[in-house]
Amino acid sequence: MGPRLPLMLKDAGLTAFVAAALGIFIVGFRTVDQGGGKGLGFDYHLVDLAVAVFVIFIGRLGLSMAANGLRWPAIVLGVAMMAAGASPMKLPSGFLHWFVALGGVLLVIRAIWPWANDAMGVAARTPSGVALGKAGVKWFGWLLLAAAVLMPFTPFADQKTMDLGVLILTYVMLGWGLNIVVGLAGLLDLGYVAFYAVGAYAYALLSTQYGLGFWTVLPLAGMMAALFGIVLGFPVLRLRGDYLAIVTLGFGEIIRLVLLNWFDLTNGPAGIGSIPGPTLFGAVFAETPPPGKQTVSEMLGIAFDGNHRLIFLYYIILGLALITNLFTQRMRRLPVGRAWEALREDETACQALGINPTNTKLTAFAIGAMFAGFAGSFFAAKQRFISPESFVFIESAIILAIVVLGGMGSQIGVVLAAVLLIGLPEWFRDLGNYRMLAFGLAMVLIMVFKPRGLISHREPSIRLHPAGSGGGG
Amino acid sequence: MTAPPSAGPLIEVEHLTMRFGGLVAIDDVSFTARSQAITAVIGPNGAGKTTVFNCITGFYKPTIGRLTLRSAGGEFLLERMRGHEIGQKARVARTFQNIRLFSGMTVLENLMVAQHNKLMRASGWSLLGLVGAASFQRAEAASVELARLWLERIGLLADADRPAGELPYGAQRRLEIARAMCTEPVLLCLDEPAAGLNPRESAELNQLLISIRDRDRMGVLLIEHDMSVVMNISDHIVVLDYGRKIAEGAPLAVRNDPAVIRAYLGTDEEALDA
Numbered sequence: 003m004g005p006r007l008p009l010m011l012k013d014a015g016l017t018a019f020v021a022a023a024l025g026i027f028i029v030g031f032r033t034v035d036q037g038g039g040k041g042l043g044f045d046y047h048l049v050d051l052a053v054a055v056f057v058i059f060i061g062r063l064g065l066s067m068a069a070n071g072l073r074w075p076a077i078v079l080g081v082a083m084m085a086a087g088a089s090p091m092k093l094p095s096g097f098l099h100w101f102v103a104l105g106g107v108l109l110v111i112r113a114i115w116p117w118a119n120d121a122m123g124v125a126a127r128t129p130s131g132v133a134l135g136k137a138g139v140k141w142f143g144w145l146l147l148a149a150a151v152l153m154p155f156t157p158f159a160d161q162k163t164m165d166l167g168v169l170i171l172t173y174v175m176l177g178w179g180l181n182i183v184v185g186l187a188g189l190l191d192l193g194y195v196a197f198y199a200v201g202a203y204a205y206a207l208l209s210t211q212y213g214l215g216f217w218t219v220l221p222l223a224g225m226m227a228a229l230f231g232i233v234l235g236f237p238v239l240r241l242r243g244d245y246l247a248i249v250t251l252g253f254g255e256i257i258r259l260v261l262l263n264w265f266d267l268t269n270g271p272a273g274i275g276s277i278p279g280p281t282l283f284g285a286v287f288a289e290t291p292p293p294g295k296q297t298v299s300e301m302l303g304i305a306f307d308g309n310h311r312l313i314f315l316y317y318i319i320l321g322l323a324l325i326t327n328l329f330t331q332r333m334r335r336l337p338v339g340r341a342w343e344a345l346r347e348d349e350t351a352c353q354a355l356g357i358n359p360t361n362t363k364l365t366a367f368a369i370g371a372m373f374a375g376f377a378g379s380f381f382a383a384k385q386r387f388i389s390p391e392s393f394v395f396i397e398s399a400i401i402l403a404i405v406v407l408g409g410m411g412s413q414i415g416v417v418l419a420a421v422l423l424i425g426l427p428e429w430f431r432d433l434g435n436y437r438m439l440a441f442g443l444a445m446v447l448i449m450v451f452k453p454r455g456l457i458s459h460r461e462p463s464i465r466l467h468p469a470g471s472g473g474g475g
Numbered sequence: 476m477t478a479p480p481s482a483g484p485l486i487e488v489e490h491l492t493m494r495f496g497g498l499v500a501i502d503d504v505s506f507t508a509r510s511q512a513i514t515a516v517i518g519p520n521g522a523g524k525t526t527v528f529n530c531i532t533g534f535y536k537p538t539i540g541r542l543t544l545r546s547a548g549g550e551f552l553l554e555r556m557r558g559h560e561i562g563q564k565a566r567v568a569r570t571f572q573n574i575r576l577f578s579g580m581t582v583l584e585n586l587m588v589a590q591h592n593k594l595m596r597a598s599g600w601s602l603l604g605l606v607g608a609a610s611f612q613r614a615e616a617a618s619v620e621l622a623r624l625w626l627e628r629i630g631l632l633a634d635a636d637r638p639a640g641e642l643p644y645g646a647q648r649r650l651e652i653a654r655a656m657c658t659e660p661v662l663l664c665l666d667e668p669a670a671g672l673n674p675r676e677s678a679e680l681n682q683l684l685i686s687i688r689d690r691d692r693m694g695v696l697l698i699e700h701d702m703s704v705v706m707n708i709s710d711h712i713v714v715l716d717y718g719r720k721i722a723e724g725a726p727l728a729v730r731n732d733p734a735v736i737r738a739y740l741g742t743d744e745e746a747l748d749a
């Protein structure tokens with residue numbers, strides 16, 4: 003440790019100096035309007051800068067310690083930073099608390115990464131470790147499911163958490179739907195949100211214009227979205243790779259622009275409001291019943307509580323998402339599912355084996371679109387107001403990011419990625435504008451450490467030898 | 476080697492011509508291949524062998540010419556069929572010069588994908604399969620059985636659940652042939668199956684191809700550079716050079732044909748020039 007410490011200190015000092023030189027103009031002072039005709043003046047934030055530079059010095063020192071094998075000092079530094087960030091100590095801004103704490107977390111992760119990596123590497127080479135890993139993925143899924151089912155009955159289930167739960171589950175469902183198209187069939191679809199919009203508008207229009215209920219429209223919305231998928235897919239699915247991505251991107255925008263401009267049908271940018279929510283056996287969720295209807299609290303003889311509606315919505319989307327998952331799992335084991343995966347691997351070989359590539363792609367596209375349609379009509383029923391604003395390209399991009407980060411084709415991976423990409427930005431709302439920074443950082447970290455997605459293990463759709471018995475090596 | 480029992484022509488290639496812009500890749504080539512026989516197409520590099528294959532298997536549409544396949548399933552004009560229909564209806568299977576397995580999928584899955592059309596019908600276009608109908612499960616079990624049979628024949632039974640991309644090169648070549656055979660074809664087209672194999676693997680391949688001809692009573696069309704494979708197992712050889720057919724016949728006759736020797740070794744004038 004002796005001779006290297008001065009070098010590390012020097013390195014950390016240099017880094018801190020660079021940070022200070024850059025930060026003095028960005029963080030150090032800002033121009034403010036002094037008011038009263040005195041023009042602009044400087045507002046100094048030198049304490050912020052000093053704290054940030056000090057944190058960077060400590061962090062860099064910790065990183066070089068970890069890189070040089072001095073794990074324990076690095077971990078101690080990291081834990082100290084986390085403690086400083088979480089402590090009630092008065093730092094100049096809330097962001098600095100987060101900055102210090104997250105820096106500490108990263109440092110600790112960096113310090114224990116080689117250990118964890120070695121341990122995982124060793125585990126992956128022993129048969130029992132492999133079996134444990136597989137069982138872990140399997141049981142992890144069931145644990146997640148149990149947690150999801152029981153969530154509304156836990157003490158955390160306040161309105162904010164339930165709202166977030168519904169949001170995450172919506173994206174889980176969309177991710178599972180898109181996983182069929184992108185993960186299994188390998189068709190890069192950048193306009194997935196178009197089918198989500200079709201489902202949402204189908205329910206919004208059919209319920210407000212024709213008075214149809216949620217449960218009647220749900221299958222119709224799915225079929226309509228699937229129809230759109232086929233109509234779009236037929237001409238474009240002969241394109242491959244990047245070309246398909248561009249065309250689907252364009253299609254997504256076209257749908258949004260049509261919704262925006264077809265004023266007579268969609269009410270344009272003003273959107274469609276007062277969309278009825280889903281009913282429970284014909285009863286509505288409201289404090290006072292509309293004429294001729296019954297409220298759920300009356301039907302069940304319980305006191306009205308605004309949360310009931312939310313819990314109901316939560317279970318609907320949980321159910322829809324699980325149906326999507328079960329359907330996909332089942333399809334994967336059928337000939338068509340295997341053909342999807344084969345198409346992803348090699349389209350030319352598929353054609354030589356007599357598989358009709360266009361039809362096979364169309365089924366994947368239509369089924370993916372159908373689930374987006376279901377999710378869309380749920381979204382309309384939950385929001386009770388929709389406008390083209392909700393169906394912009396960034397939504398497609400987020401859903402695609404969920405699929406890719408989750409590990410193409412992995413169902414559990416989609417759940418993890420949805421929690422990460424949707425949940426974290428919501429939980430970290432305190433970070434203000436910096437949360438997008440944290441979002442980007444999380445994506446970069448996943449790409450660096452897990453380039454094939456969070457879960458890259460692929461379970462064969464059929465086995466000749468039962469799992470766990472010899473054979474493979 | 477005794478010639479197998481003869482049958483009528485399985486595939487008849489008549490006046491096949493393929494032009495890419497100004498380049499004539501194949502120029503008026505005609506030949507036939509019989510069922511239960513191995514027909515080899517040989518020739519120097521760039522002679523147009525793979526182009527002939529691509530026309531037969533529907534990857535190219537020939538500029539001129541007729542490709543007639545006659546089997547128990549009926550008569551098919553291959554040049555008029557869409558790419559995948561040639562595999563699906565006319566039952567022509569092929570392998571590729573650079574192996575094209577579904578490398579992320581397991582060995583068994585590769586063989587199951589090959590039986591796609593049969594299984595799609597059995598699964599009622601997925602509807603019966605979704606509800607887990609017994610008829611579909613029986614069909615699937617039968618397909619697994621066929622796959623197991625082929626895995627035994629190519630010696631990969633123990634590797635059935637490994638990703639195909641993890642197999643050694645020679646095994647991947649054999650698996651691709653097995654995958655083509657699992658489509659239950661009437662004509663098997665092999666594009667340089669011995670490329671990159673060592674002599675032992677090459678000899679095993681010969682045995683496999685002979686058994687496909689004699690046991691499965693299949694017509695095999697073969698492109699090959701490895702003369703030990705071509706001369707040992709072919710019943711009939713077609714020689715192409717610069718897109719034209721320069722010789723055709725039994726192995727011994729072709730080997731001694733002056734035109735063939737000239738194409739492979741160069742003419743005397745060229746030898747003098749060099």
